[in-house]
Amino acid sequence: xxxxxxxxxxxxxxxxxxxxxxxxxxxxxxxxxxxxxxxxxxxxxxxxxxxxxxxxxxxxxxxxxxxxxxxxxxxxxxxxxxxxxxxxxxxxxxxxxxxxxxxxxxxxxxx
Amino acid sequence: xxxxxxxxxxxxxxxxxxxxxxxxxxxxxxxxxxxxxxxxxxxxxxxxxxxxxxxxxxxxxxxxxxxxxxxxxxxxxxxxxxxxxxxxxxxxxxxxxxxxxxxxxxxxxxxxxxxxxx
Numbered sequence: 001x002x003x004x005x006x007x008x009x010x011x012x013x014x015x016x017x018x019x020x021x022x023x024x025x026x027x028x029x030x031x032x033x034x035x036x037x038x039x040x041x042x043x044x045x046x047x048x049x050x051x052x053x054x055x056x057x058x059x060x061x062x063x064x065x066x067x068x069x070x071x072x073x074x075x076x077x078x079x080x081x082x083x084x085x086x087x088x089x090x091x092x093x094x095x096x097x098x099x100x101x102x103x104x105x106x107x108x109x110x111x
Numbered sequence: 112x113x114x115x116x117x118x119x120x121x122x123x124x125x126x127x128x129x130x131x132x133x134x135x136x137x138x139x140x141x142x143x144x145x146x147x148x149x150x151x152x153x154x155x156x157x158x159x160x161x162x163x164x165x166x167x168x169x170x171x172x173x174x175x176x177x178x179x180x181x182x183x184x185x186x187x188x189x190x191x192x193x194x195x196x197x198x199x200x201x202x203x204x205x206x207x208x209x210x211x212x213x214x215x216x217x218x219x220x221x222x223x224x225x226x227x228x229x
Contacts, residue, residue: 032216043115043202043220044154087154097142097206097216098167101154 004088009106018075020105022088025069031090033064033071038085038104047086048073075107083109113137115221117203123227124193132188132224134203143186144204144218145178147171154202160186193228200225 006022024033032051036044048055050062050071061074075082085104091097116135124130136143145157158168160178177189186205190197204218 038154041200041223043204043223044218045220046217049217091216097144097159097218098156098169099144099146099154099218100156101146103153 003100004090004102006086006088006102006105008103009108011108011110012078013110014079015077018078018082018107018109020073020075020086020088020107021070022073022102023070024088024090027068027090028092031092033062033068034089034091034099035060035062035073036087036089036099036101038087044087044101078107078109080109080111083107113219115203115205115219117201117221117224119224120222121225121227123229126195126228127192130190130193130226132190132201132203132226134186134188134221135184136186136203136205137219138184140205140207140219142166142206142208142216143178143180144206145188146202146204146220147199148202148223149199157188190226193226195228198226198228 004022004024012018032049034049035047037047038044048057048060048062050064052064055062063072085106087101087104089099091099118133143160146154148154156169158172159166175191179187200223202223203221206216206218
């Protein structure tokens with residue numbers, strides 16, 4: 001399973017766009033890239049998932065370059081409630097769905 | 112919106128005692144998981160379960176741990192003889208499937224059970 005590397009922490013202000021980049025140099029051909037969000041004392045919550053190019057949903061966008069060795073989670077116009085830890089995971093869903101969480105990026109949104 | 116539930120929210124036990132953590136996954140989901148998170152650390156995979164058997168487990172999931180789906184709705188994690196280092200938050204998760212479509216393999220996590228071993 002590919003290992004991920006992401007910044008340990010990031011600071012932002014309300015209303016700004018936040019981009020968190022994750023590197024996964026050894027991603028396998030059939031691996032998907034998934035992002036989860038975790039608030040203190042809560043379970044992780046799925047944000048977005050993609051395989052290549054760009055994926056957008058109601059809360060975020062995920063940009064994946066052609067070589068798939070990295071991906072960027074983009075949160076538009078963050079608010080204080082987006083303060084959380086964000087995890088990038090690559091997973092081979094043909095292996096029982098096991099998720100390997102990295103250390104995550106602790107995003108702090110300030111007023 | 113359907114959700115994964117876990118009981119109890121907090122369990123305190125003495126070292127060496129057995130504990131059973133309970134989870135009710137989302138009803139139409141087929142894959143079930145347990146994770147743990149030691150305070151201040153990352154989430155760690157323990158085990159995945161499908162079709163009444165373990166499909167994958169981590170090195171953390173040793174002989175002290177077992178999982179069971181006793182009645183078609185509950186999914187339990189048993190720790191036979193707890194150690195101090197078992198103190199952590201334990202999360203249960205479930206997913207519709209483990210295929211290649213994101214709608215299937217999105218894992219829904221419960222609120223967790225905080226286990227404190229004294």
